[in-house]
Amino acid sequence: MTLLHRKHAPAGEDPRPAAPPSGATARLRDLGLGVRFAAAGGREGWIRTLLTAVGVGLGVALLLVASSVPHMLDQRDGRERARTETRHSESPDASAAASDTTVLRIDAGTEYRGRSVAGFLMRPDGAHPVTPPGVAGFPGPDEMVVSPALKELLNSSEGNLLRERLPYRITGTITDAGLVSPNELRFYAGSGTLTPAAGGHRLTAYGDNDPPAPMSPLLVVLIIIISVVLLVPVAIFIATAVRFGGDRRDRRLAALRLVGADIRMTRWIAAGEALFGALLGLLIGLAIFLTGRQFAGDFVVWDVSAYPSDLVPAAWPAGIVAVAVPVSAVLVTLAAMRSVVVEPLGVVRNGRSRRRRLWWRLPLPVAGLAVFALTGKVDANTEAVDPYPIAAGAVLTLVGLALLLPWLVEASVNRLRGGPVPWQLAIRRLQLNSGAASRAVSGVTVAVAGAVALQMLFAAMNDDFNKITGQDPTRAQFYTSSERVSGDAAARTIKAFRATKGVDEVIGTVEVYVTKPGKYTEDEVPPTTSLTVGDCATLREIARIDSCRDGDTFVVHPRDKKMADWVDKAARKGEEVEISSYTDQQKGVRPMLWTLPADARTVLTRRDPLGKENWGIMATTGAVDASTLPGATTVAQIRIDQHVADAAEYVWNTAARLDPGMRVVTLTSVARDRQYASIQTGLQAGATATLILIAASMLVSQLEQLRERKRLLSVLVAFGTRRVTLGWSVLWQTAVPVAVGLTVAVAGGLGLGATLTWMIAKKVSDWWLFLPMVGAGAALILLVTLVSLPPLWRMMRPDGLRTE
Structure with missing residues (x-):
């Protein structure tokens, strides 16, 4: 028997042990301990942390891009206005205003295989003609300066027919100051024969100082809804990413209870682990943003690209992202841990927990729709549009749909019985724990619901911004x-x-x-x-x-x-x-x-x-x-x-x-409003980026779930379960929440779209616009499932039974 002797304290010191910290100090200590566990958790811990960090990083990178959009648009608009011509007086005799600096110019733009090629034919009136921004020297007769993208096209085999159309000698390139985007096709050609009689008009300078035309109130509403629809799925994904690996983390917390940690301490330690992943995700997202920013000009989405200098996040949105991501990681983890019973001998998570409640979930989307009703109608005659209630109503509705999904999935799978073996394996897994599957498809649900509402809004506004020209393209093109x-x-x-x-x-x-x-x-x-x-x-x-x-x-x-x-x-x-x-x-x-x-x-x-x-x-x-x-x-x-x-x-x-x-x-046959068309192009570009992010998030979530079930899958294979059976069970396990999620998305999207249409004093023109969105969502799920199959086969090997 070993005797423990207490060491006597030196004279003048209190022999009693120091009291443990309490309050905020204790919480900070627990968070720090959780960060240490995450950083020193070995290979398995780092895998979970990196999965969380990558998921958060993807979302942060997209949020930083979104916060850069206002600056990008300002820069593009500034360059466009700087190169807009300032014409001479309205005298019909163009030669009357000729001077040493004036220039005769005529629009010589063209189209090439669906792409616009902007260009002008110019002739100087004197020895010191004004030059457009980005052009170092005025081109001489039969010479031209071109944008880098146009030069590359003309020098390629694809530009053979365009070279015949532009038979001028290239003497220079237009710098970034004279171009809206890196992929713009533009040229300025010199002429020695251009006259006013041939259509030339005279200009004295470049630069449009007139204030821009005010945007239609309907377009303001459209932009607000687009911003919410694109960003809410990203925020939901980030909230989902910080919960990756919950099962393995909870078993480790049980060991902490065994050595004396109380329930509150384990919760804050878990929050510290999530905080470490979120902070690492912030750094990864910043690195992805800064790296991708350097190649911004190489990415063309729906004919839209940007210079790296254009992608500068606004200060306050970037600050909100930097604060909200770690704070949300802590809060989401604390909320999630309330439903977990962590005891010294184990974790009661995989057992049957109490059923989810509907009473606090349903009022949220209803409140969102009520906000729109209280906001009042917005039409073309509205003087000013308050964006905050519109954004709040859309956020409440979409977040409410995401919160309804877990309850609906649980209520649906609890009533399912029987069926083939793969179906029973999938349903039983969902009945035991449907939370992870619901969270994985919540982003798709919100994205599809928002897309359906936007399509209804676009269709309702179509007649206001798309005019019938009366032209007959069947008789002439x-x-x-x-x-x-x-x-x-x-x-x-x-x-x-x-x-x-x-x-x-x-x-x-x-x-x-x-x-x-x-x-x-x-x-x-x-x-x-x-x-x-x-x-x-x-x-x-x-x-x-x-x-x-x-x-x-x-x-x-x-x-x-x-x-x-x-x-x-x-x-x-x-x-x-x-x-x-x-x-x-x-x-x-x-x-x-x-x-x-x-x-x-x-x-x-x-x-x-x-x-x-x-x-x-x-x-x-x-x-x-x-x-x-x-x-x-x-x-x-x-x-x-x-x-x-x-x-x-x-x-x-x-x-x-x-x-x-x-x-x-x-x-x-139809002429589209330029502002409306640009907004629709921006929506297409943003929706593409959001879908890519959602696909990546679902893949990460799917891999994390499979990793958590690695031993269970190996045991099933060892007992003779066929790999094909397990593959189909994974497919059904994903398909059931997706089917419920798409149903929620269609119902919520139609409701939100009908409310928005009423708010802008329009009528719903088509109730079946959700079909393409549902197809896209289903195809996305199928793609993610197929990509996750190779890792699934590897996890079914017998070495998955090995333990330490």
Whole structure:
């Protein structure tokens, strides 16, 4: 028997032992002890900590990217405004404002295989012309400076057709200051022949100082909901990630109870372990963000990319993330530990615990919907939108759905009985502990519910921001116009388009304005109409003409009687009309006189593929020599063969060869508002990132659950259970919570979407928009399950029975 002798205290000291710390000091000590356990927990402990840290790090990285969006948008907008031109006075005579620094410029932008290529043709008026931001030197004739992305495209085999369209010598590149994003395709080309008569306008400087146009209140609501829908799943995922590895941690805490730790101490030690993983996750998330930031220009999502300098997190959101992540790790762990009985001889977690309560979960989504009702309606006439109640209502609704999911999963699986062996294994596992499975799919549930609500909101706003143009892309896909009509340019233009590869039909005309001769006071408006020259086939496309021969002339009436009377005043049969351009009138140039034949027939107009009704005088090429018309415009509406590869590119190449400043418009039946389109593009980019994060989180969670069941899986295989059976059980174990989660997501998303639609004073246009979202969610689950199968096979080996 060993005798323990108490050592006597030195004189003057209290021989009694020091009292243990209490209150905040004790809690900090326990947290520190938990951090030490996590850091020195051996291989198994570090695996669990790293799983938690990686999960938190992914969420933190995405939150840092989200907090960088406002700065990125400000920088992009600033560069866009800096390169916007400042034009000269509104004088119609462009040469009047010429100086040593002014520049004649015309838009020469194009499209290439679905991508916009912005560009301008420029000619200096003097020796010191102003240059756009990012351009070191003004390009000379037949030279151009290009963006790095365009230079790379032109130097690749993919840019062969584009090189034909831009036959200029590259003399420099546009720096970052002159580009909105790294992947932007842009060029500035020099010209030695550009004139105002050819469409060139004069500018004196660059920079738009006008305040930006206010955003529609409906778009403000849309942006708020998008932000909530994208960020709430990330926050839920972070809260889920800090609970990875709970079973193994609880068994270690039982050992602490055995050596004298009380229940409160074990809870705070567990919180300390989660705190260490969260802090490590913050560092990993920061490292991922800083590393990925350097390659931001290489990632293009929905044609959106950014410079590394654009991705700077705002101070207050970044501070909230830095504080909220560790605090939430501690609070979530403390809340989770309340349902765990940690005793010196074991942990009662895998036993049947009390059933989850519904009474405190259901009011949360109901309160969220009530907030929207109290906020009131928002329409296009609303002066200001308060974002806080809208954001609060959306957060309460989505978080409430996430809290409802565990109760619904538990209530569903408790009623399931029988079935094949894989099904019974999966259901029994869920009946014992459905919390981990519910948490794994909560992010998908919230993301799908938010996506359904957003789709309903977008559909309700569609008519406000997508206008029917009246254009008919089935009759023509391109509209071109050029002011180069000298000589036989008009005939050559139409002939060149008709000879272009892939072109089926060309509606080509030469258009000019005619005026009734006479003397008019300043207050009088002389009767004016248009003169359109084309062949018979062309004129039949824009007017209701039965019979036509070369040399015929027609007076075309619109449907409106008043406008038809106006046409008759300007175009009197058998009388002369004046043909002159606006610039010639300002210079006092004598107009060209032409007599409208007395036998001209009167016909009705017909809507052309552009959706425009043409009226006035229409003449065949035998009646009017188009090359003699002053200030005319050559117009072509082109239909291509959709089965010919790159037919559109051949049309663009022909247009650039005929006139680099030729205006080319792609016809579309619906025109989208630019702000609305940019927001939708941002949503697509954000949703893609969120789905990737959710997939990663589910994979990490699935691997953690499998790791916790490694020994159980090995025992089942050792007793003869087939691997295929276990594989199917894992699939069913994931599929059941997913089915419940998607049901909750659809119901919650439809409810939230209907409420938001009511709030903006719209009606629900389609109740079946949830189908693609449900399909995407189910596909995501299937993908994660398939990826987790190889680790599952490895965990079924007999060495999983080994213990220490």
